[in-house]
Amino acid sequence: MKNTMMPHHRMTRQRQVILEEIRNDKTHPTADEIYEKVRKRIPRISMGTVYRNLDMLASSGLIKRLEPGRSQMRFDGDITDHYHLTCVKCGRIEDILFESPENSIETLERALGHLTKYGVFGHRLEFFGLCSICRREEDVTGLVSLAAR
Amino acid sequence: MKNTMMPHHRMTRQRQVILEEIRNDKTHPTADEIYEKVRKRIPRISMGTVYRNLDMLASSGLIKRLEPGRSQMRFDGDITDHYHLTCVKCGRIEDILFESPENSIETLERALGHLTKYGVFGHRLEFFGLCSICRREEDVTGLVSLAAR
């Protein structure tokens, strides 16, 4: 009752290396950042191969495709459920790990759970703010005035 | 204590018509959909002008720029706070108006409110499911199996 006519996927060296590099990268890299890293190990690899593999790996669930509005796609080797913070200053994407007093994420997830009853199967929740690096630079200097996006 | 060196914006006919067309369109149109509509009223308008004005209108807050991952930008003349449902089948974007028993959105917003304490200024929350049109087609036939995205 499964795998009827499913194309068979091979684990080529290219695919293997791409997967490894994404898994070893906590920065949510773009396709060309991945390309550069992989190229150090497989110099003649092409961008087309990288994209094809990113597609394949994402649709088979081995990696996650992030889709920040506007800018390019980014990829995440961490496929466990978590949210991201997109930095409004530098564009970097960080994981959000709230162990807040209010357990906000749990409240959120509970609320989101209710929605599935109304025809919603999934959601994407993204946060905007300053990443840890930009927060440091910004310091007490000035608070960022943020147009809601 | 304001408007120091701010460029002055003119309300040209092009800008006016673009704004009108977006405001009269509940479908969250793409740039080229807007272009086609505007072209019926200003035949010689160019795509460049449409894009420049969409940028300007969005950054001045007169319209909202939606940024569905992958696909093109879409725009919304309704700038009041609301969430969207992106149809996983046809890509259409609908407004979500939950007046659910659990008041899920209120719970959500309350939870999201807490996060601002932790350096998050804004968020984007998108839902995935079937839009009203595709829901009708799908009928009782088959439930969509949805990879979490």
Place this chain on the structure above:
DNA sequence: CTATGTGCAAACTATTTGCCGTCTG
């Protein structure tokens, strides 16, 4: 008047694809 905006066309960026030879299973 003059800075802001327009039309046009060319440029750009990220991503996708066709072709054909290569290699995995």
Place this chain on the structure above:
DNA sequence: CAGACGGCAAATAGTTTGCACATAG
């Protein structure tokens, strides 16, 4: 050894930009 895959280069799609003229305020 067949079908999946890779390299290469060209093609796309969406969006942006430089330029010279037009126009709102």
